[in-house]
Amino acid sequence: MTQQAVLTARGLTKRYGRVTALNNCDFDLYPGEILAVIGDNGAGKSTLIKAISGAVHPDEGVIELDGKHVHFKSPIEAREAGIETVYQNLALSPALSIADNMFLGREIRKPGPLGRWLRMLDRPAMEKRARDKLTELGLMTIQNISQAVETLSGGQRQGVAVARAAAFGSKVVIMDEPTAALGVKESRRVLELILDVKKRGLPIVLISHNMPHVFEVADRIHIHRLGRRLCVVDPKQISMSDAVALMTGAKKPPEDALAA
């Protein structure tokens, strides 16, 4: 590979008591690509994602963003560095409105003295941008941008979380099961959005159990097994059943698979 990776991890290890979630795990993400991460339940995918998005501190190993060492102490630091994540549990506050949720932790303040000294939020601006983003995503079934997130359906909540990441990501967007709770139309929208984001030059890490979705959008597939990267494969050169066989240990990886 001649290109320099955007995001690299080497030798990540994370133990929870006696459970080893990550075992000397490597990870590479190249510019402008969609990298799918697949693996069985409990393989450590979520821990890997949390480690690179700052939600979990690995016990060992190094993470590099654009060739520079990074140590994210919190998700907010990862976000400031340009890594935006859609978590599986969505990380939305149910009682707050859609607009408040989308801007949680990076609110827009009113211009002038109202914002500077009274720290007043600019609700109209936040609501307009939230509405624009949701419309772009095709989430028309949301009627009122100031309604509480708890009044939305599961798929609509997912849409809000994806829209939030797409709106703010600047270096890497990580999506943990973004289509798991969505209907046919919304899943299609999210896949199109993923490709849209890719067109803008942003690399995406996609964690999914949905093989048709993975094979449709991914440029490379990182197969995770027993807390480490088993191999990286090209979806054009492998069948879905082979990928599943590798992931579950039914088949040994080919010798040169890491170079894919």
Next chain:
Amino acid sequence: MSQMQEYEKVLSSSDTSVAAFEEHGKSFVKRAQHFLHSTPAAVPLIVLMLSIIIFGIAIGGRFFSSYTLTLILQQIAIVGILGAAQTLVILTAGIDLSIGVIMVISAVIMGNCAITYGMPTLLAVIVGLAAGGACGLLNGLLVAYMKLPPFIVTLGTWNIVMATNFIYSANETIRDADVDAQAPLLHLFAMSFRVGSAVLTAGVIATVVLVAVLWYVLNHTAWGRHVYAVGDDPEAAKLSGIQTKSVLIAVYTLAGLIAAFAAWVSIGRNGSISPSAAVTDYNLQAITATVIGGISLFGGRGSILGTLFGAMIVGVVSMGLNMLGADPQWKVLLTGVLIIGAVAIDQWIRKVSV
């Protein structure tokens, strides 16, 4: 774009308008539930209005006099301020049992500094406020960093602060006359204004202003939204990039500071400064006002305006029963009924989302 699966081909002709539904099918009860869900301070306000009307009818014109109504406000000022502090804590899904004794020890420190040690009164007030803030900070550190349950932390500090208060003060009361002679500034909030027969004290005005400021902060600043988010779902708040620990520490410290401010107001109301006030259940009164005001004990829900209404409800009920000559225990009984009723209504309103 991407190659579509067969069943997805029909999507191109999907409807693209924003969804809208006709609402006539909803019953009045459902609509009321929705209204209350989006306007959390409405329930206590309605109950407040009802109790004023009921006692007004039962007692007659005497109750409706502006003198009586403003007297109620004077009586609830301290509980109103403590309730505001308690609201902040309860919004983060915590509870502060130490808030009452923090107020008492702050009052004792203010009094001792000004009168026994002869400090300038303004400095004494600042020392008192700092002491209250420090107690709150201790609670906050234990809750945020030691991750102890707020109930346990503040149960502990309640006892610690109460005992410290008695040991430090040797249970000596500072007399009203001494305060007046040496530190009249401590009586600032006793200042009263007459408008017709209505009597407003500076303490009442301070309570209303404090609640108004906190309402603004909670609803129109980022920090206020973070307080709600932390109480609602701390894990989600953390992943959204909110520094939950600093929010918690700030909330408990602010609660301690507000309790110390309540101490200043209470010196104005009581005249003297008595360490034995520490045995009064101010903390429970503040929790009562908060709960009747519709703040959910599970965190993240409710409006601070409700707390003020909650404190007023208790004030109106106790004044009304008093004027009717009822046994004071009826007030206690009714308060109990109101607490259970308020929590029951809270649970019912939450169902709107399910």
